[in-house]
Amino acid sequence: MNNRETKSDVILIGAGIMSATLGTFLKELVPEWEIKVFEKLENAGEESTNEWNNAGTGHAALCELNYTVEKPDGSIDISKAIHINEQFQLSMQFWSYLVNSKLISNPQDFIMLLPHMSMVLGEQNVTFLKKRFEAMSNNPLFQGMEFSDDPGKLMEWIPLIIRDRLSNEPIAATKINSGTDVNFGALTRLLFDHLKNNNVDIHYNHKVDNMKRNSDSSWELKIRNASGAVERHTAKFVFIGGGGGSLHLLQKSGIPEGKHIGGFPVSGIFMVCNNPNVVEQHHAKVYGKAKVGAPPMSVPHLDTRFIDNKKSLLFGPFAGFSPKFLKSGSMFDLITSINPSNVVTMLAGGAKNLSLTKYLIEQVMLSKEKRLEELREFIPSAKGEDWDLVVAGQRVQVIKDTEAGGKGTLQFGTEVICADDGSIAALLGASPGASTAVHVMLEVLERCFPEHIKEWEPKIKEMIPSYGLSLLENPELLHEIQTLIAESLMLSAKELVYS
DSSP: TTEEEEEEEEEEESSSSSHHHHHHHHHHHTTTEEEEOOOSEEEEEEETTTTTTTTOOOOOSSSOOSSSEETTTHHHHHHHHHHHHHHHHHHHHHHHHHHTTSOOOGGGGGGEEEOOOEEEHHHHHHHHHHHHHHHTTTTTTTTTEEEEEEEHHHHHHOOOHHOOOOOOOOEEEEEEETOEEEEEEEHHHHHHHHHHHTEEEEEOOEEEEEEEEEETTTEEEEETTTTTTTTEEEEEEEEEEOOOHHHHHHHHHHHHGTTTTEEEEEEEEEEEOOOOOHTTOOOSSSOOOOOOTTGGGOOOOOEEEEEEEEEEEEEEEEEOOOSSSTTOOOTTHHHHTTTTTHHHHHHHHHTTTTHHHHHHHHHHHOOOOHHHHHHHHTTTTTOOOGGEEEEEEEEEEEEEEEEETTTEEOOOOEEEOOTTTTTTTEEOTTTTTGGHHHHHHHHHHHHOOOHHHHHHHHHHHOOOOTTTSSSSTTEEEEEHHHHHHHTTTTHHHHHHOOO
């Protein structure tokens, strides 16, 4: 029906992992609130959340070398790794609560235990990895990590990588068995099934065209449904969780906090093994080190994946470029995102990131043989006929003005933009993204509903026992939580819990 109008408490834009997480939080905290979800595609979790559009790594900083930095004095700074790990622990606690409360079932459908490894080549990198191991292995968050530069031990860990290696170049790896492979697409669909069964209205094939703030601080959204008819929906609070599409919607909101922010799209390409015999020879997520001058998003990794109960093997990512902000987006997304408020920021960002532009051009121009050369640094015997290319999701890197970096600073990670009155919030950015969805949505709750947080706190602590605490500073609580997670999510307690 044309010009249909409704009113609700909350509108969530986008049916990805972020909206699914926020919606689930709100249903537990204030079940009486009326929530509506609008997604422009036909199903939930079809863009960046989809299992084929991301690496499926439970990002806990167990293997990602870009989260640990070597300082000028040669010591290793692991503070960012600790921060990322504690954020992922929040997600694991929340998922455990959902399973224990029977809000979702069959955790094996979305999470599997899988060793996380870091691997490096060359004497200097081996020295770095050993120092990193020494800095991390005594930390309660990373206990259970092993290091080896012994070819025999490495052959046990990663035979596909070590076998047929002709070079005498030094090689070393770390391994920790408590890593995970997470199917965020499957998890998102489980959460939306739960929300639908609890009276949340979910509307697919509905595109948000525009929005405006009313005099009472509520928001009216102009939405076009599948038949092309215009609907108008009003809510007291709006969350923009549209992945790469969030920037345009944030701009349409007109809030001052959304000005002077731009975005630059980067697409990912993975090589997927089509030979089951090769797939069976590898069982880990193995992250390497980004080449000198390459951006953090370029860290190469060889990943075992579990998708639809089938074991797969992926290598990448290789960067691609498309002006689209979503895989299902428009070729005009980039140009239409530039406006008078952010044009200087975008120009400054372009000038500051010429190396990124050069890197992207080089990546786009790579032939399959060149990509195979990079794969053979991991699998020396890799054959071209065993590998196919798959285009993953679009990531929009945030460009903004910062005190530290000045105008046009390229941001890595996720960022929450909120109106001063808390009536609207938008999520921008990329990795570690989905892994930290619970942490990010807690930030949304704290910033947008400060008047409710005190009354909500007991329920939040029921869902997330470590809420407001540092697990690093509470090792007994960490042990209790690790035990709970292992039992609830059906992960091996022997592998996950450390005394």
